[in-house]
Amino acid sequence: MIKSMTGYGRVEGLCDGRNIIVEAKSVNHRFLEIALRMPASLYPLEMEYKKKIAERFKRGRIDVSIRLEGEGSETSKVNVNMDIARGYFDVLSRMKTEFNIQEPVSIKSLISFRDIFTPSVENQLDAAFLNSVEKMLQEALSILVNMRQDEGIVLFSDMQMRLQAIGEIMGEIRLRAPQVVLEYQKRLSERIRELTAGLELDAGRLAQEVAVMADRCDITEEIVRMQSHIGQFEALLQSDEAEGRKIDFLLQEMNREINTIYRGISAFRHREEHHLQKVAGCMSRY
Incomplete structure (x- = not known):
């Protein structure tokens, strides 16, 4: 069953006097891309959360x-590992010289390296609190998944209705x-x-040429492919x-077949043109 690409989930709760708020949302993207924002005290768990x-x-x-x-949140208390920061700075400086980069190495270049920063000892969170955070993360993700599934059911019904209409028209x-x-x-x-009129023509040759030209508007092959695409x-x-x-690929192929069929009958306007317009209307939403 298809799922929608968009959804939202939010969970909020208290633990040890602190309010935990987890929000998750999704939008369409060709691949899987995860963006995670959280306090520095949770940085050590970033990879684990992304994996989940x-x-x-x-x-x-x-x-x-x-x-x-x-x-007790104390999210602003963070230690900086100067040795690691210095190492990154040296590497970036060598790259700057090696590749003749004019832009100076700045603080913006360093803050993207998360392992430079670690929460202070008094800012460490206990296991029970971290378990609550993880549980709420999973709950927010479940709400998001359910929303995508619910919207997917609506899309599924709509697509099925349109495919049925297209199949009947074809x-x-x-x-x-x-x-x-x-x-x-x-x-x-x-x-x-x-x-x-008044000219002497080879009747057999003329009939043959007419048959060849008429055969160009034979759309049987395109209709068969279109019905295969629907299946x-x-x-x-x-x-x-x-x-x-x-x-996406099938929609492109179906549009291609519709255009070919339309060209095949364009020299002889008939009610099939109206049928094709109805098919194009059914497909236009996707």
Whole structure:
């Protein structure tokens, strides 16, 4: 079953006199990208938290914020490891010289290295408090997942309805396709006779050329491919895997087939043109 790429989850609770607020939201993204904001006292757990987040999602940009408020949070007390900072500064300085970079090494260049900063001893959080933070993180992620699933159910129903409508329309066009070719052939023959009135022409050769030209508006092959794409689309909607890219590809192919079918009948306007406009309308939302 498909899931929406957007969602939001928020959990708030008290522990040891401190208020813990965890917020998680997601938006569409080609890959999995995790952005985590939290107090310095939780920096040592950053990789562990990101791993837990990655276990819940396959793609999308996931933004998670963890805030600690109230007595005892002491989030501003942070130690700086000057030896590590000096090492980074030396490396950046050598790179600056080696690659002839004009921009100076600044404090902004150093603060991105998280291992330079560690919470002070009095700022360390006990195990029970950290367990509460992790539990609330998981709760916020669960709310986010549920929201994506609920919205996915709505999208699934809407897509199924549109695919069914497209399938029915393509079925009608397929039934009419042979007649369209014959009618086009008839009209083309009549028009040629009007233009060549009084001229002596090889009737057999003329009939052959008319048949060749009429065959160009035969759209049977495109209709068959379109119906195959619809079946594949329906199968992808039932999949538990992340199938967004495959669906994007199928939509491109379906649009290509619709355009080809439209060009095939463009010389002979018929009700099929109206059908194709309805198909394009069904697909336009995706």
